[in-house]
Amino acid sequence: MLKTSMLEDIEAVIFDMDGTLIDSMWIWPSIDEDFFKKYELVEPENFHEDIEGMSYTEVVQFFLDVFPTLKRTPEQIMDEWTDMARDRYMNEAPLKDGAYDFILEMRRQGKKIGIATSNGRTLVEDTLKALGIEQYFDAVRTSCEAGKGKPAPDVYLLVADEMGVAPGRCLVFEDVPMGILAGKNAGMKVCAVDDEFSRVQEEKKRSLADFYIYSYNDIKNETYEVL
Numbered sequence: 001m002l003k004t005s006m007l008e009d010i011e012a013v014i015f016d017m018d019g020t021l022i023d024s025m026w027i028w029p030s031i032d033e034d035f036f037k038k039y040e041l042v043e044p045e046n047f048h049e050d051i052e053g054m055s056y057t058e059v060v061q062f063f064l065d066v067f068p069t070l071k072r073t074p075e076q077i078m079d080e081w082t083d084m085a086r087d088r089y090m091n092e093a094p095l096k097d098g099a100y101d102f103i104l105e106m107r108r109q110g111k112k113i114g115i116a117t118s119n120g121r122t123l124v125e126d127t128l129k130a131l132g133i134e135q136y137f138d139a140v141r142t143s144c145e146a147g148k149g150k151p152a153p154d155v156y157l158l159v160a161d162e163m164g165v166a167p168g169r170c171l172v173f174e175d176v177p178m179g180i181l182a183g184k185n186a187g188m189k190v191c192a193v194d195d196e197f198s199r200v201q202e203e204k205k206r207s208l209a210d211f212y213i214y215s216y217n218d219i220k221n222e223t224y225e226v227l
Helices: 027-038 046-050 058-067 074-092 097-108 121-131 152-161 177-183 195-207
Strands: 012-015 112-117 141-144 169-174 189-193 211-213
Touching: 012 152, 027 074, 046 058, 046 097, 058 074, 074 121, 097 112, 112 152, 121 141, 141 152, 152 169, 152 177, 169 177, 177 189, 177 195, 189 195
Parallel strands: 012 112, 012 169, 112 141, 169 189, 189 211
Antiparallel strands: none
């Protein structure tokens, strides 16, 4: 049984999805590269930093603002990205180390479990089904549905409200600074999760979060870091 200070007085855990719950952040740079090549576009400087935390809808609008010659509707772009990513999500994006056992333990303890993600609804639903874990979540919401991307707290507050849990009783798991800020802005405790894609931002992640883990097994083993 898990009895640690990280979970003290916590009634719900809320996961970001990409890079936090599943190992999937590596997928997007290759999709971006293919998309830029297809439409003969030049990737903007600091591109990934600029879009960090944005909702799917906001990223599409960013593309249309930066590339006004891109004669595609927002819906066409979102559908194209989803089609490009689907196979890799279905077959090459596993759960992060220890995540499945942690989810089961949270269910056993009677805690609510949610997802607050910047990804699109279709990819989220398909991925959770492919991993066989969709039944464990009490609420799954996207930043598009919340109306604002991270670091705005809206998607985390939406998930907490849907689960009927006060923000101060929620523990967020996030892998990037903008996501960590979103959880903190929602009035929640936040545990930063190590991920190769955001490892260059580790110092910033540590400065913002309450806890840090390299694996969800760190929680069971009580080897997580209190920041």
